[in-house]
Amino acid sequence: MTERINLIVLFGGQSAEHDVSCVTATHVLRAVDTERYQVTAIGIDRNGTWHLAEDAMRALAAGPAALPAALDPSGPSSEPGTLMRRAGPAPGDTGTGPTTVVLPLLHGPLGEDGTVQGLLELSGVPYVGSGVLASSVAMDKVMAKVVLAQHGFVQAPWRSLREDHVGPTTASELAAELGLPVFVKPANMGSSVGVSKAKTVEDIDRALAVAFSYDEWVVLEAAVVGREIEVAVLGNRSPRASLPGEIVPGEEFYDYEDKYVTDGAELHVPAPLDDAHVAEVQQLAVRAFQALRCEGMARVDFFLDTVADRFVLNEVNTIPGFTPISMYPKMWEASGLAYPALIDELVRLAIERHGQRRRNTGR
Numbered sequence: 001m002t003e004r005i006n007l008i009v010l011f012g013g014q015s016a017e018h019d020v021s022c023v024t025a026t027h028v029l030r031a032v033d034t035e036r037y038q039v040t041a042i043g044i045d046r047n048g049t050w051h052l053a054e055d056a057m058r059a060l061a062a063g064p065a066a067l068p069a070a071l072d073p074s075g076p077s078s079e080p081g082t083l084m085r086r087a088g089p090a091p092g093d094t095g096t097g098p099t100t101v102v103l104p105l106l107h108g109p110l111g112e113d114g115t116v117q118g119l120l121e122l123s124g125v126p127y128v129g130s131g132v133l134a135s136s137v138a139m140d141k142v143m144a145k146v147v148l149a150q151h152g153f154v155q156a157p158w159r160s161l162r163e164d165h166v167g168p169t170t171a172s173e174l175a176a177e178l179g180l181p182v183f184v185k186p187a188n189m190g191s192s193v194g195v196s197k198a199k200t201v202e203d204i205d206r207a208l209a210v211a212f213s214y215d216e217w218v219v220l221e222a223a224v225v226g227r228e229i230e231v232a233v234l235g236n237r238s239p240r241a242s243l244p245g246e247i248v249p250g251e252e253f254y255d256y257e258d259k260y261v262t263d264g265a266e267l268h269v270p271a272p273l274d275d276a277h278v279a280e281v282q283q284l285a286v287r288a289f290q291a292l293r294c295e296g297m298a299r300v301d302f303f304l305d306t307v308a309d310r311f312v313l314n315e316v317n318t319i320p321g322f323t324p325i326s327m328y329p330k331m332w333e334a335s336g337l338a339y340p341a342l343i344d345e346l347v348r349l350a351i352e353r354h355g356q357r358r359r360n361t362g363r
Contacts, residue, residue, distance in 0.1 A: 005347060006100040007037040008084060008125075010116070011053075012044040012073035015108030016193045016214060022070040024105045024322045029056065029071070030064040031339040037347075038098070042083050043073020044106070050083055051075040084123060101350050102127040103343075104319065109188050109215075112319045113139035126354030128346045129296040130318040138292050138318045141187045141219045151291040153284070153313045156303070157222040160187065163212045171204035178222045184208060186215035190317060197223070224312050226303040229271055231285035232320070232331040234345060236295045236353050241282035242331040246271035269330045277304070281311055288316055296349050299328045 011025035041053035054075045059066040114136030120127040137143050142160040184207035186194040194214040196207035211218040232242035248266040285300035299320035303312040320328035332342050
């Protein structure tokens with residue numbers, strides 16, 4: 001990439017992961033090479049209004065150290081299309097302007113689930129990460145588990161449940177089927193928001209109420225006794241896997257507080273695994289990435305079952321965090337790809353993918 005690229009950093013959003021997105025955006029801006037990129041920061045507030053984040057851009061112009069701990073999605077508001085056009089034309093729009101690429105850093109519903117990706121497809125602008133299909137399927141834990149099961153991946157025993165299907169005996173039936181403890185999760189959420197570890201039937205009832213406050217569908221998973229192993233995947237048609245990392249939770253499981261508030265978890269990058277386990281989990285991560293038709297980037301999470309000595313696939317995250325404690329950039333750095341170079345590669349992949357799709361759809 002020799003030309004200067006218009007990079008639109010999209011952050012905030014309406015989901016419960018809004019705050020995580022704002023922190024992620026700050027650390028991406030700190031790593032961006034401003035000699036290579038003309039950065040436009042666009043924030044989406046909790047009500048869904050899009051804003052030109054002028055304060056963030058002024059701070060970036062003053063130097064990375066001037067950026068706040070978390071970007072504020074405020075500033076002049078406008079329609080999404082208007083804001084993106086102000087940042088610069090998409091490839092092919094004029095034939096003369098610089099390339100524009102959108103970097104969506106939106107976690108959770110209405111950002112990571114294919115909705116924004118569909119908007120960007122209709123806008124004709126390249127964007128980092130997976131397309132509509134992979135984003136929506138990976139975001140919905142129920143649908144992702146169905147697809148991954150068809151591809152033969154080992155997963156923890158699980159059941160899905162819709163809110164209006166809950167009856168007075170549901171919790172006891174689920175406990176009998178899956179055993180205790182059991183994890184209860186909203187189907188469409190991340191960052192462990194709304195996730196509970198239920199140790200009793202009464203706990204399941206309470207956990208269902210929490211999970212249903214975030215989504216009408218929930219997934220329940222049998223607990224796996226094992227180590228938490230993660231792998232970063234990067235690429236389009238020929239994806240590659242990073243060295244794996246390991247999370248040792250500071251609490252009973254790696255919940256939101258442990259991730260972003262107490263900082264009690266231990267992060268080991270690379271994970272202390274032998275060569276055979278490293279090769280195996282890297283291969284599984286790439287297979288999962290391809291099974292869900294992911295592109296650009298994803299973090300693939302596993303448990304290493306210490307009893308059966310096998311990897312159990314947990315989930316695939318198509319917009320992983322880029323905060324100071326986030327594993328995705330840490331794993332690539334340990335694999336020899338520094339943060340700024342990682343952003344360069346993600347932008348390159350976005351342009352590559354956009355060109356391929358335009359060739360296919362323009363026939």
